[in-house]
């Protein structure tokens with residue numbers, strides 16, 4: 001379903017997706033959507049990239065387009081700003097639902113290269129963006145305390161075996 005002119009073949013959809021989502025707290029309001037598109041109108045990502053449209057994702061989930069949602073890269077454009085969720089007149093948890101779909105995509109083995117690279121960075125370095133003395137000087141200028149330039153506790157957190165206690169966090 002890549003454009004408004006595409007036809008959905010309902011015979012090839014996954015009817016279990018909707019009931020699966022409805023059983024989750026994030027998806028329990030899915031069928032309350034009345035397609036008003038308030039979510040899309042306020043979305044800052046839709047404004048700059050018309051491939052992304054939260055109302056379309058809600059519709060696709062309702063129709064059971066599992067593979068189209070989970071295997072695509074559009075989900076990952078959501079910034080998680082919560083504008084859509086706060087404005088939805090029907091109480092659909094749009095942002096939470098998109099986050100749930102992202103988690104389902106990962107579980108199904110669909111991880112975009114950029115997200116995989118971020119995960120590798122966090123695992124190896126403890127942060128996505130390196131922090132050094134230059135950053136701490138900028139923090140100092142605006143009255144913020146310094147942050148540790150290494151994040152060993154995060155690395156340990158990722159590498160520790162299941163069941164081992166979490167190490168103390170040195171971040172002030």
Ligand code: SF4
Nearest residue numbers: 033034036037039088
């Ligand atoms: S704002 Fe809510 S009801 Fe309206 S289209 Fe979006 S999810 Fe559906």
Ligand code: SF4
Nearest residue numbers: 043078079081082084
């Ligand atoms: S949370 Fe995602 S879908 Fe909702 S308005 Fe923000 S960027 Fe758009």
